[in-house]
Amino acid sequence: MSDILDKILATKREEIALGKQILTEVQWLTKAARLEPARGFIKAMRAAVAAGKPAVIAEVKRASPSKGILREPFDPEAIAKSYAEHGATCLSVLTDIQYFKGAPQYLDMARQASGLPAIRKDFIIDTYQVVQARGLGADAILLIVSALDLPQLLELESCAHELGMDVLVEVHDDAEMDIALQMKTPLVGVNNRNLRTFEVSLDTTLALRHKVGEQHLLVTESGITTVDDVQRMRSHGVHAFLVGEAFMRASSPGEALAELFA
Numbered sequence: 492m493s494d495i496l497d498k499i500l501a502t503k504r505e506e507i508a509l510g511k512q513i514l515t516e517v518q519w520l521t522k523a524a525r526l527e528p529a530r531g532f533i534k535a536m537r538a539a540v541a542a543g544k545p546a547v548i549a550e551v552k553r554a555s556p557s558k559g560i561l562r563e564p565f566d567p568e569a570i571a572k573s574y575a576e577h578g579a580t581c582l583s584v585l586t587d588i589q590y591f592k593g594a595p596q597y598l599d600m601a602r603q604a605s606g607l608p609a610i611r612k613d614f615i616i617d618t619y620q621v622v623q624a625r626g627l628g629a630d631a632i633l634l635i636v637s638a639l640d641l642p643q644l645l646e647l648e649s650c651a652h653e654l655g656m657d658v659l660v661e662v663h664d665d666a667e668m669d670i671a672l673q674m675k676t677p678l679v680g681v682n683n684r685n686l687r688t689f690e691v692s693l694d695t696t697l698a699l700r701h702k703v704g705e706q707h708l709l710v711t712e713s714g715i716t717t718v719d720d721v722q723r724m725r726s727h728g729v730h731a732f733l734v735g736e737a738f739m740r741a742s743s744p745g746e747a748l749a750e751l752f753a
């Protein structure tokens with residue numbers, strides 16, 4: 492039976508086919524070539540951790556398949572500015588329209604308003620979307636191991652690197668981690684949420700953290716909501732975080748970030 496991840500990936504295939512009729516990969520490449528170079532996403536994350544601080548990827552997320560609408564009215568520029576003013580390291584911007592009520596243009600809006608490096612948070616399965624990501628202003632892309640095989644991951648990663656972008660590779664279990672570790676990127680995210688069942692457990696990160704060596708930077712993703720969650724992760728040597736919902740439900744996302752990581 493088709494689950495939500497399969498549905499999202501089917502939608503992406505349709506969007507890519509349609510997108511190519513509107514603006515070709517070459518046209519996106521031309522757009523990308525006119526932009527300033529990508530900001531160093533991994534560099535910013537590493538600098539925060541080297542300074543003894545948590546590296547926080549703050550997410551700009553209007554809605555989600557598991558929780559519905561998280562924030563309305565939704566002002567991506569104000570949210571991104573608030574994050575930057577309260578110590579976020581980087582941004583994660585949902586560009587998916589159908590399932591997360593995001594938009595491609597939110598990426599540049601949030602990036603310009605904050606001055607921070609931003610990752611395009613979407614379901615990337617084709618080089619078309621990678622080139623498009625750079626053309627939209629992305630500094631990094633997300634690649635999800637459960638959506639791709641190793642040759643696809645390597646091809647998309649290489650395309651991102653050629654365009655000067657960083658890659659966050661996302662895993663959820665041991666087998667996926669083994670695949671991610673065959674890639675070049677040192678930035679590995681463990682999603683505590685099972686994207687097929689929506690079940691969330693922070694134990695997912697703790698079970699997989701030993702597999703990641705010193706040369707990698709491990710990011711714990713999803714379900715981080717309390718100061719205790721943050722302390723638990725940090726006491727186990729996990730210093731990089733990706734947080735969305737906890738900030739989106741707060742009246743001031745930036746103040747919520749400062750409180751969570753005080």
Ligand SMILES: O=C(O)c1ccccc1NCC(=O)[C@H](O)[C@H](O)COP(=O)(O)O
Nearest residue numbers: 555556557558686712713714734735736
């Ligand atoms: O958030 C969802 O419901 C979801 C469903 C299906 C695929 C992906 C999904 N979320 C993407 C994410 O990984 C999260 O947005 C991100 O890690 C932040 O999580 P949270 O802090 O729990 O909002």
